[in-house]
Amino acid sequence: MTDQGSTATPSSAPPVPTGPPPKVTNRGRTTVPIDSSNSDTPEIPEFEFFGVPGPRGYPPMTGYLDIWDVDMIKRPDESNKMSHRTMLFNSDYLIVRRGQEFQVKVTFNRPYKPAEDQFALEFVIGSSPQFSKGTYIPVFPTTDRQSTWGGRIINTSDNMVTMGITPSASCIVGKYHMYVAVLTPHGIRRTRRDTSRDLYILFNPWARDDAVFLDNEEEREECVMTEMGIIYHGAFDDVSERNWNYGQFNYGVLDACLYIMDRAEMPITNRGDPIKVTRKASAMLNSRDDDGVLVGNWSGDYTYGVAPTSWTGSTDILLSYASSKMPVCYAQCWVYAAVFNSFLRCLGIPSRVVTNFYSAHDNDGNLRTDIILDDNGRIDRNRTKDSIWNYHCWNECYMSRPDLPPGFGGWQVVDATPQETSDGMYRCGPASVQAIKHGQICFPFDAAFVFAEVNSDVVFYSRNKDGTMAPVKVNRTHVGRMVLTKTPGDFTRRDITEQYKFAEGSTEERTVLEKAEEYGCKREKSSPPLSDVDLTLPTLEVAVGDDFEMNLEFVNHSDQRRTIDIYISGSVVYYTGVTSAEFLFRDPTVTIGPHKSVKELVTVEAKNYMKHLVEQANLNFIVTGKIKETGQIVSAMKVVTLHNPKLDIKVSGPGKVNEEMMVTVEFTNPFTFSLDGVYIRMEGPGIMPPKSKYYSLITAGSSLTWSEFFTPQRAGRSRMIATLDCPALRQVYGQVSVDIEL
Numbered sequence: 001m002t003d004q005g006s007t008a009t010p011s012s013a014p015p016v017p018t019g020p021p022p023k024v025t026n027r028g029r030t031t032v033p034i035d036s037s038n039s040d041t042p043e044i045p046e047f048e049f050f051g052v053p054g055p056r057g058y059p060p061m062t063g064y065l066d067i068w069d070v071d072m073i074k075r076p077d078e079s080n081k082m083s084h085r086t087m088l089f090n091s092d093y094l095i096v097r098r099g100q101e102f103q104v105k106v107t108f109n110r111p112y113k114p115a116e117d118q119f120a121l122e123f124v125i126g127s128s129p130q131f132s133k134g135t136y137i138p139v140f141p142t143t144d145r146q147s148t149w150g151g152r153i154i155n156t157s158d159n160m161v162t163m164g165i166t167p168s169a170s171c172i173v174g175k176y177h178m179y180v181a182v183l184t185p186h187g188i189r190r191t192r193r194d195t196s197r198d199l200y201i202l203f204n205p206w207a208r209d210d211a212v213f214l215d216n217e218e219e220r221e222e223c224v225m226t227e228m229g230i231i232y233h234g235a236f237d238d239v240s241e242r243n244w245n246y247g248q249f250n251y252g253v254l255d256a257c258l259y260i261m262d263r264a265e266m267p268i269t270n271r272g273d274p275i276k277v278t279r280k281a282s283a284m285l286n287s288r289d290d291d292g293v294l295v296g297n298w299s300g301d302y303t304y305g306v307a308p309t310s311w312t313g314s315t316d317i318l319l320s321y322a323s324s325k326m327p328v329c330y331a332q333c334w335v336y337a338a339v340f341n342s343f344l345r346c347l348g349i350p351s352r353v354v355t356n357f358y359s360a361h362d363n364d365g366n367l368r369t370d371i372i373l374d375d376n377g378r379i380d381r382n383r384t385k386d387s388i389w390n391y392h393c394w395n396e397c398y399m400s401r402p403d404l405p406p407g408f409g410g411w412q413v414v415d416a417t418p419q420e421t422s423d424g425m426y427r428c429g430p431a432s433v434q435a436i437k438h439g440q441i442c443f444p445f446d447a448a449f450v451f452a453e454v455n456s457d458v459v460f461y462s463r464n465k466d467g468t469m470a471p472v473k474v475n476r477t478h479v480g481r482m483v484l485t486k487t488p489g490d491f492t493r494r495d496i497t498e499q500y501k502f503a504e505g506s507t508e509e510r511t512v513l514e515k516a517e518e519y520g521c522k523r524e525k526s527s528p529p530l531s532d533v534d535l536t537l538p539t540l541e542v543a544v545g546d547d548f549e550m551n552l553e554f555v556n557h558s559d560q561r562r563t564i565d566i567y568i569s570g571s572v573v574y575y576t577g578v579t580s581a582e583f584l585f586r587d588p589t590v591t592i593g594p595h596k597s598v599k600e601l602v603t604v605e606a607k608n609y610m611k612h613l614v615e616q617a618n619l620n621f622i623v624t625g626k627i628k629e630t631g632q633i634v635s636a637m638k639v640v641t642l643h644n645p646k647l648d649i650k651v652s653g654p655g656k657v658n659e660e661m662m663v664t665v666e667f668t669n670p671f672t673f674s675l676d677g678v679y680i681r682m683e684g685p686g687i688m689p690p691k692s693k694y695y696s697l698i699t700a701g702s703s704l705t706w707s708e709f710f711t712p713q714r715a716g717r718s719r720m721i722a723t724l725d726c727p728a729l730r731q732v733y734g735q736v737s738v739d740i741e742l
Contacts, residue, residue, distance in 0.1 A: 033128075035135065036265040038174045038258050040127035041193070048188040064184040065117045067191050068159070071105035072178075072199065079103060085206070085225065088686075088714070090251040094199040097348055098272075099169030099207030101150070106180055107160045114142070114153075118183040121151065121163060122190065123176045126268040133269050134172055138181070139165050167201055169209035172272045173347060174258055175200050200254060203274060203348030211274050211400045214350045222488035223350035223398065227685035228719050229341065231334045232484045232493060233391050233575070233616070235639040236357040237539045239484070239493070243721040243735045244338045244353075245313030245685045248346035253315060256322035257346045260284050260293060263325075274349055274399040275430060278414045279445060283427035285340050285416035287327035290425070293317065293339060296418055297330035298574055300614050305329025309615050310725035312681045312733075314342035316690045332575075336416040337393040350398040354485045354496065358478055359392035360456035361419060361576075367451075367516070367523045369458045369479065373472070375465060377626030377633055378567040378587075383463065387577030388479060390618060390639050392417070392453065394428070396485070401432060404443050408432040411499070413450045422446050433499055439515030451516060454480030454500050459524045460624070460633055471526045472633040477504050532558040533592065533627060537638035544617055544642045544729075545606050545671055552600040552623060554634075556592040564590045564634060566625040568602060572612040573620040573639075581612040590625075615730030617642035645670050647680075647722050647734030655687075655740040660711050663688070665722050665734070668703040675726050680706055682722040687712040687738060712740040 073080045074094035076087040080102045086095040096102040104121065112119075120138045129136035131147075139151035141163060150166035178197045181190035191197070205214040205224055214220050227246050234240035247253055261271060264284045270276040284292040294317065295305070302308075308330050311317065317328050317339050331339070337353045344351035360369050372383040394415035401409040412430035422428055422445060431447040432440075441448040460473040480501060487494040502508035517523060534555045542548045556562045570584030584604060592598045609619060619640040626633055648666040655661050665682060669675055675698040683690040688710035698704055712718075717739050724732040 034265075035126040035128050035133075035268045037127055037262050038125065038268065038271075039262055041177070042124055042127055042129050044122075044124065044129075044179060044190070044193070046190060046192055048190075064189070065112070065119065065182045066109040066189070067106060067119075067180045067182065068109055069107040070178075070180055070191065070194075070197055071107075072197060073103055073105060074199075084204075086202070088225070088227075088249040089254065090249060090713075091200075091254065092196075093175075095202065095254070096167070096199065097202045097204035097207065097210075098167040098171050098173070099204045099210045101164045101166040103154060104163050104165060104178075105160055106163060109159065111159055112156055112161050120181050120183075121165060122179040122181050123149070123167075124179070125172055125174055125176045134168075134272075135268055137167075137171075139163075169204065169207050170211070170272050171201060172268060173201060173203055173277070174261075174268070174271055175255075205348060205350050205398065211402075212349050212398060213400075214398045218488045219398075220350060222486070223352050224345055224348060226345075229338065229353060230486045230491060230493070231338060231353050231393060232355040233334060233393075234641045235390055235618075236481045238541065238641050239357075240641065241493075242334065242733065243312075243719055244334075245315065245683050245690075245721065246338065246342040246345060247313050247315035247318075247683075247685065248342050250315045250689070252319050252322065253342065254346055256318040257343050259322045260343065263292075264290060274397070275401070275403065277347070278344070278349065278397055278399075278412070278430050279427065281340065281343055282414045282416050282429055283425045285336055285343070286331075286418045286426055288418040288426040291327055293321045293328060294331035294336060294416075295327045295329045296332065296336070298332060298576060298578075300574075300580075302330050306679075307615065307725045307730060308332040308335050309730040310679055310681055310723050311335055311338075312683050312721050312723050313685075313690060314339045315683070318342065333389075333417040334393040337395050340395050340414065340416045344395065344397050352396050352485050353393055354396055354483055355391050355393050356454055356480060356500075357391050357482045357484070358480065359389040359453045360479045361387065361389060361392075361453070367456050367521045369456050371458065371460050371635075372469070373460055373462050373624055373633065375462060376565060376567075377462070377624050379569060379622055379624055380463060381579070381582075388456075388458070389577050390573075390575045390641075394450075396433065397430065399430070401430075404432060404435070408434050408440070408443060410434060413446075415450075420449060422449075437500055437502070437512070439512035439519075441516050441521065442519045448516075448519070448521060451521070454483070455513070455516070456480075457524050460635055462633065471524060472528050473531070473635055474524055474526070474528060478637070529632065531627065531632040531634050532556065532630070533562050533564065533632070533634050535623060535625075535634045535636045537621060537623065537636050539638075540640050542640060542642050544613070544644050545610060546642075547603070547605050550602045550604060550621065552602060552636075553597055554590055554592050554600070555597040556595060559594050560629065561594060562592045562630075563628045564592075564625045565628065566590055566600070566623060568600075569622045570602075570604065570609070571620050571622075572609055572614060573618050574614055575616045575618055577620070579620070580614050583608045583612055613642075617644065617731065644729065644732045647724055647732060649682075649720055649722055649734045649736040651720055651736055651738050653738070655712055655738055657712055657715050657740060657742055660709055661687075662707055662709050663720050664705060664707045666703065666705050667698075667724055667732070669698045669700055671729075672700050673728070674699045675728055678704075678724060678726040680722060680724050682706075682708065682720065684710070684720040684738060685718050686714045686716070687718050687740060688720065712738075715740050715742045 081087040155162040414429035418426035458475040568586040678695040
């Protein structure tokens with residue numbers, strides 16, 4: 001039967017939806033949203049009655065055990081913080097480490113009677129606490145009734161009970177709320193929500209059952225408790241040092257670190273696993289995918305933020321991110337590594353910043369850095385796309401790796417500098433250092449990428465006129481030349497290259513490279529004949545603005561005369577190896593007699609490179625050439641890091657805790673031009689918070705003096721560090737040691 005009074009027009013297209021899109025929720029998949037916020041406060045009732053009310057309502061809960069006071073024993077000089085090594089935290093809250101007992105004192109309205117009274121301490125974290133997920137943990141005073149955390153009565157005195165609580169060595173790390181609950185015949189009576197009873201639980205490298213346990217007190221003291229760090233940079237044969245205040249104990253830093261995990265929407269239940277915490281933080285410390293902490297900038301233009309070379313510590317960065325909820329500008333690799341180090345040490349994960357000199361960025365896993373030469377032996381810059389970083393900083397953190405075979409726990413590489421994506425996000429690690437050393441690059445996470453950073457070959461290709469290319473020289477020792485970190489308990493450097501790779505040319509090294517090839521890494525197999533002429537470039541120490549000379553030495557090991565067409569290129573480069581500008585080019589012809597040596601002098605004038613300098617003042621010299629008689633290639637590369645002027649820092653003394661002192665920074669402009677837009681930053685761990693000052697102009701030859709008063713908060717040896725930064729001059733810093741007495 002049809003309706004004769006209407007017609008319908010068929011259409012193949014569905015109707016276009018109007019209005020706002022539907023809100024995406026967890027409804028239909030989970031009963032409650034995934035708990036991913038440590039800052040949300042759960043609503044737990046003060047009274048929980050059993051059953052339903054009678055005719056006269058609920059019976060009164062008077063006459064039973066009542067809670068009068070709770071003492072968290074949270075002062076820095078009291079037993080909890082001292083035994084848990086958290087006394088340096090500038091916080092009003094109790095901070096303890098998991099897997100280790102802490103104490104709480106509860107005062108009742110009358111003496112506690114074990115045979116009659118029942119009470120428990122309840123610890124909750126996140127917005128929807130559940131016992132099964134480890135986010136609600138009741139702790140009982142009797143040994144016959146225990147949960148995942150241990151509890152015992154240590155002492156009773158009059159109406160006061162001293163309770164010992166031992167959090168599980170694998171419990172969630174973060175901020176907990178604590179309640180005291182008393183059981184009565186009619187229901188549960190508990191304390192009201194009181195923020196003064198909040199506490200933080202951290203990883204514990206002193207607890208043998210904790211995944212971050214580190215059985216070396218000197219390493220623990222350095223990699224968890226030490227605030228002052230040294231970050232190495234510069235060139236392999238001209239290493240420079242930068243002091244950094246990690247500031248992991250400063251006021252607000254711990255909350256900022258927990259906010260980073262909240263911002264990442266990391267499930268609360270994952271926050272006890274150091275593997276998951278470090279991997280998530282590796283992504284969150286950069287802003288590429290998720291509005292994380294730091295914005296990377298290698299352009300040289302830092303107009304809308306702070307130049308990476310200007311920072312003196314992590315505190316300003318972390319507090320700014322937590323307060324503004326916006327990424328902080330700007331960072332380069334050592335800033336990422338330094339702030340990541342603060343995050344890890346703050347949470348109790350042993351960590352250190354390491355620097356790899358001549359670090360390859362291998363984005364295709366072929367273990368090769370390609371340098372293309374034309375058929376005359378001159379470098380073809382248009383076709384040479386790969387670069388080798390003069391240095392690259394990353395972090396190592398210490399943990400067990402139950403997800404890997406035995407023997408691959410210990411130090412793990414994590415890197416927050418956004419270079420390549422890993423599982424869809426810019427992050428790297430944790431990757432086992434042992435796995436990297438032994439070529440087991442199939443293990444998670446990102447071991448192959450780090451392996452390439454320390455093991456790539458530099459391959460010179462000759463490009464013929466028909467476009468074909470053939471390898472003419474392979475340098476297997478240039479990349480990963482040296483890996484440095486700070487020596488525990490000292491301000492000297494420690495060479496840990498042997499932890500990443502076996503000795504060059506050893507049987508073990510060949511075995512490792514063969515193992516890596518089994519897992520997909522492709523190396524250059526060819527071995528072009530070695531040239532019978534050696535070329536060496538000198539090691540130089542040059543100040544910014546100086547003219548200098550460089551002697552190239554050619555040594556002929558053959559019995560015949562050799563003639564070489566040489567191409568000498570000098571470029572200003574970023575520390576990442578990327579060329580900014582070529583300022584020098586020479587193409588002499590060198591003739592060398594049998595078993596003779598010849599030196600070619602190259603003069604470098606400051607007026608040619610100064611106008612092109614970028615922040616770290618690196619000059620890269622590449623010399624290539626072809627021997628006419630044999631067609632063999634000679635080549636050499638040298639990075640010259642120009643040394644900047646220093647800041648002069650003086651501190652009044654001797655210093656005492658809570659007594660005012662003065663620090664003075666002095667600087668003289670040594671150049672013939674003025675410095676515009678100058679920022680000076682200064683801070684000292686435990687003695688002075690970060691401070692900064694702006695100078696619009698420092699004319700040529702003039703000096704500035706900046707003095708600040710400060711009051712040390714704790715005794716011991718520390719350092720005052722300062723940086724000076726402006727568009728025309730980066731990487732100027734100074735430091736002075738300070739001894740503070742009680």
